[in-house]
Amino acid sequence: MTDKKLVHIVDDEESVRRSIGYMLRTSGYRVENWPSGAALLKDVRTVEPGCILLDIRMPEMDGLAVQDALAQRGVTLPIVIMTGHGDISTAVRAMKAGAVDFLEKPFEKASLIGALEAAFDHIAAASGAATRAAHAEQKLAALTPRERDVLEGLAKGLPNKTIAYDLGISARTVEVHRANLMTKLHVRALSDALRIAFAAGMGEDVEAGPGDEGLQDIQPNRV
Structure with a gap:
């Protein structure tokens, strides 16, 4: 029995699975490759526990559909989303559905390891939703x-x-408020701010719609 952490890579491109797999194996992880979400779902009841690294853009069944199917089957393995075509609405949908983090291809090794370690921390963590909500509200105060x-x-x-239109302010003012709130929350990436917001129950009354600002909205230090 090995103590190495297991990562399930779900991507329809063999070259991507191969390159990410090599990156992870040389970093001390074990890897299980899946050519599609359907393949993972077929055997998910018997797979060894680990983290799922899930691509968004796949034929037949995209990553969000796979994520939803896993949730419906009661699978609680942490998920990190990866995409080459992401936008903010896709990222929000994935996180609201329980994804730990999301990565835009091509991503650096440090970003991948950081996201996976956060996912494995979720496996080890036992704090309840009420505790997370209270902690989030404390930060939002x-x-x-x-x-x-x-x-x-x-x-x-x-x-x-x-947001600017809804609040009756300029887009530039929204950017200023956004930069200020990230400073006050002590986060560098919007994904971290969203994680706090979701823990506090924010954004639950409206389904995320198509965004028009692209994935730059979820990158560090871009406000």
Whole structure:
């Protein structure tokens, strides 16, 4: 029995599975490759526990559909989403459905390892939703009402321009509030701010719609 952590790579491109697999094996992980979400779902009841590294854009069944199917079957393995075509609405949908993090291809080794370690931390963590919500609310208490309004819009998957229109302010002002709230929450990436927002129950009343700002909205230090 090995103590190495297991990563299930789900991607329809063999070259991607091969390159990521090599990267992970040389970093001390074990790897199980799956050519499609359907292949994983077929054997998911018997797979060894680990983290799922799941591609979004796949034929027949995309990553979000696979994520939903896993949830319906009661599979609680942590999921890290990877995509080459992501936008903020896709990222929000994945995180609201329980994804630990999301990565845009091509990604650096450090980003991949960081996301996976966060996923494995979820396996080890035993804190309940109430504790997470209380912790999140404690952090959100540092925000002004307007900063919280902006974060609520982001949690709904709305682009800056839509948030600005809804709040009756300029898009530039939204950017300023967004930068300030991330500073106050002590986060560098929007994904971390969203994680806090979701833990506090923000963004739950509206389904995320198509965003028009692209994945740059979920990259560190871009405000």
